[in-house]
Amino acid sequence: MSKASFVVRRLLQLGVTFWAVGTVLFFLFRLMPGDPTAFVVSAQMTPEARQQVIESYGLNEPLYVQYMRFLENALTLNFGQSFHTNQPVREVIWTYLPNTLVLMLSAFVVAYILGIVLGVLTGWYRGSRFEKTTVVTALTARSLPTFYVGLIVLWLFGATLGVIPMSGMGAAGQTYDSFWARIFTLDFLHHLAAPAAVLAFYYMGYPLLIMRSSMMEVLSQDFIDVCRAKGLSERAIMFKHAARNALLPIITAAAIALGYAVGGSVLIETVFGWPGLGREMVNAVLRRDFPVAQGTFMVLAATIIILNFVADLLYGYLDPRVTYE
Amino acid sequence: MSVLDVSDLEVYYETETAPAQAVDGVSFTIEEGENLGIVGESGCGKTTLAKAIIGILPDEGYVNNGSIEFEGEDLTEMSDAERRRHKWEEISMIAQSAMNALDPVYTIREQIVEAIETHRPGTGRTEANEIVAEMFDLVGLDPERADDYPHQFSGGMRQRAMIAMALALEPSLVLADEPTTALDVIMQDQILKRIGEIQSDINSSMMVITHDVSVVAETCDRVIVMYAGKIAEEGPVEEIFGNPYHPYTIGLKRAFPNIRESDQDLLSIAGYPPELTDPPSGCRFAERCPMATTECRTTEPEPHHQGDLRTYCHYADEIDDGFRSRADDPETWRDTEAARSARTAAEVND
Numbered sequence: 001m002s003k004a005s006f007v008v009r010r011l012l013q014l015g016v017t018f019w020a021v022g023t024v025l026f027f028l029f030r031l032m033p034g035d036p037t038a039f040v041v042s043a044q045m046t047p048e049a050r051q052q053v054i055e056s057y058g059l060n061e062p063l064y065v066q067y068m069r070f071l072e073n074a075l076t077l078n079f080g081q082s083f084h085t086n087q088p089v090r091e092v093i094w095t096y097l098p099n100t101l102v103l104m105l106s107a108f109v110v111a112y113i114l115g116i117v118l119g120v121l122t123g124w125y126r127g128s129r130f131e132k133t134t135v136v137t138a139l140t141a142r143s144l145p146t147f148y149v150g151l152i153v154l155w156l157f158g159a160t161l162g163v164i165p166m167s168g169m170g171a172a173g174q175t176y177d178s179f180w181a182r183i184f185t186l187d188f189l190h191h192l193a194a195p196a197a198v199l200a201f202y203y204m205g206y207p208l209l210i211m212r213s214s215m216m217e218v219l220s221q222d223f224i225d226v227c228r229a230k231g232l233s234e235r236a237i238m239f240k241h242a243a244r245n246a247l248l249p250i251i252t253a254a255a256i257a258l259g260y261a262v263g264g265s266v267l268i269e270t271v272f273g274w275p276g277l278g279r280e281m282v283n284a285v286l287r288r289d290f291p292v293a294q295g296t297f298m299v300l301a302a303t304i305i306i307l308n309f310v311a312d313l314l315y316g317y318l319d320p321r322v323t324y325e
Numbered sequence: 326m327s328v329l330d331v332s333d334l335e336v337y338y339e340t341e342t343a344p345a346q347a348v349d350g351v352s353f354t355i356e357e358g359e360n361l362g363i364v365g366e367s368g369c370g371k372t373t374l375a376k377a378i379i380g381i382l383p384d385e386g387y388v389n390n391g392s393i394e395f396e397g398e399d400l401t402e403m404s405d406a407e408r409r410r411h412k413w414e415e416i417s418m419i420a421q422s423a424m425n426a427l428d429p430v431y432t433i434r435e436q437i438v439e440a441i442e443t444h445r446p447g448t449g450r451t452e453a454n455e456i457v458a459e460m461f462d463l464v465g466l467d468p469e470r471a472d473d474y475p476h477q478f479s480g481g482m483r484q485r486a487m488i489a490m491a492l493a494l495e496p497s498l499v500l501a502d503e504p505t506t507a508l509d510v511i512m513q514d515q516i517l518k519r520i521g522e523i524q525s526d527i528n529s530s531m532m533v534i535t536h537d538v539s540v541v542a543e544t545c546d547r548v549i550v551m552y553a554g555k556i557a558e559e560g561p562v563e564e565i566f567g568n569p570y571h572p573y574t575i576g577l578k579r580a581f582p583n584i585r586e587s588d589q590d591l592l593s594i595a596g597y598p599p600e601l602t603d604p605p606s607g608c609r610f611a612e613r614c615p616m617a618t619t620e621c622r623t624t625e626p627e628p629h630h631q632g633d634l635r636t637y638c639h640y641a642d643e644i645d646d647g648f649r650s651r652a653d654d655p656e657t658w659r660d661t662e663a664a665r666s667a668r669t670a671a672e673v674n675d
Binding site: 127221222223225226227228229230231232233236241244245318319320321 | 376379380381384409410411412413414417418420421422425426427428429430439440443444474476487
């Protein structure tokens with residue numbers, strides 16, 4: 001099969017996956033106990049006014065009509081309006097998603113660069129004291145919950161030493177022309193540093209340990225002996241041959257982990273008061289705000305689905321042995 | 326001058342207890358254009374010997390004593406950088422497994438060019454590509470396929486690619502570790518012939534490591550029979566296989582089927598090679614040798630020279646007084662300590 005038809009087929013699969021996720025989400029929220037209108041409809045309203053509000057949201061129609069309308073709107077990326085604020089869901093996502101992405105991506109990039117390099121080195125210097133210390137640190141980092149480390153960091157650097165802000169994305173009262181103008185300020189970086197560092201420390205262990213065991217496996221193979229016999233420099237063998245081969249399992253792992261990272265932002269966003277999508281999603285569920293909950297969940301699912309697709313493509317590019325069948 | 330002069334070489338591996346003496350007091354030379362075979366069962370130190378010569382011992386392996394002189398220079402005394410310059414340019418290797426000896430993520434061309442560029446930095450791309458095409462031609466591969474990845478080649482093609490890479494810099498010495506084990510006999514024959522032809526073209530010497538006696542018979546001028554890290558016997562191919570003096574060589578020879586005497590009983594040498602962390606003090610083969618005496622178990626044998634043959638056996642000078650005929654008889658080999666205990670174990674299991 002050619003690469004092009006592989007991409008087309010995977011894209012079709014992608015469409016089916018999105019439909020399935022959307023359907024599950026739609027029914028899942030409607031199966032939850034609790035009346036969604038309770039938050040919007042005030043108790044002082046007359047029954048007529050109340051009915052009017054319900055109708056304006058389309059909640060009086062049969063479920064299948066609601067479902068069809070949901071699918072129709074989803075095709076145009078329209079997830080309706082928030083029951084809570086009346087804002088279009090797209091706008092809600094647009095407000096919070098970039099904040100989450102900036103936090104997650106900066107933590108992720110740092111974690112994976114550090115993790116991969118340390119993984120290469122620990123795999124190469126197997127049995128050294130450096131390897132043992134690094135592996136123990138990585139395991140510790142993996143085992144400590146982020147909210148716990150986050151609280152300690154806040155207590156130590158925020159409350160005690162006062163070098164980091166306690167909460168939020170910027171100093172109070174500051175306004176900026178655009179998102180980009182905001183994130184390139186020192187104030188923003190100052191707020192970003194602590195939550196990103198805590199996350200990076202947590203994420204780092206995974207690529208480090210995978211890379212290390214992958215390196216050890218590659219290093220035991222015959223072609224490494226041939227590389228050494230060829231008189232290549234130690235650095236060329238370590239990076240150009242060993243690490244290049246050992247990197248393959250990291251790619252899929254990284255893509256999937258990044259998807260979950262965007263979804264798993266809830267805890268860290270709560271601890272550091274970071275106005276991100278994770279926090280908003282939890283609030284939406286608590287408020288029975290169907291449209292926002294559906295929309296945010298869809299975004300998370302889409303991140304995971306699309307990143308998996310990217311991993312597949314990347315794998316084919318990095319490993320010539322992969323065929324598109 | 327010899328291309329390679331190994332003298333009194335000891336290669337040890339660190340283990341948790343005592344060091345394993347994988348190669349112990351081995352001395353031999355390889356002359357220009359000569360092919361030397363190394364035979365012996367698995368774990369007798371053949372591969373370790375080759376790795377020590379080319380300089381790719383694993384971290385826990387080290388040269389404990391002795392010297393490896395290559396064209397008059399001692400490789401063991403060299404700095405890492407100096408040593409690296411000698412690799413591939415002077416001494417290259419054809420690795421054991423055709424399947425895994427090439428890096429899967431680079432094309433064959435990239436891997437051969439890498440070797441050329443590492444050792445001859447001035448070489449241009451065109452010139453390097455010419456060498457690749459020429460080598461592909463020599464080993465009987467289509468030069469158009471140089472941009473394929475290893476997985477796109479069959480086992481035989483990969484081994485040819487490996488040979489092309491090993492000979493690309495026209496080294497003086499090629500170490501071939503089981504060069505044809507992964508191939509069928511027809512392919513094996515073709516490849517051995519091709520290696521021989523190229524070799525006489527560029528006048529390189531070769532050390533062939535194998536447990537397949539037929540490969541040695543086909544390619545080598547001289548043979549070393551190794552046992553448990555030591556040389557048991559060394560000499561010209563015809564003498565080693567025609568008229569051996571060491572009981573181990575005799576046993577090994579009789580353990581392979583002979584096409585001319587197909588009804589001949591095959592012999593098996595019972596038992597296992599000794600633990601190399603604690604080798605026996607006398608002859609290392611004594612434990613499995615049906616002719617062993619107290620002297621064999623306590624005193625290390627001195628080399629016995631007979632023509633071009635060098636034999637490490639106390640009884641090499643009594644070979645014609647019935648010693649060889651006894652060693653040549655499968656019945657004799659059924660009567661060792663190891664053979665008896667193997668039979669007892671088999672009966673218990675029944």
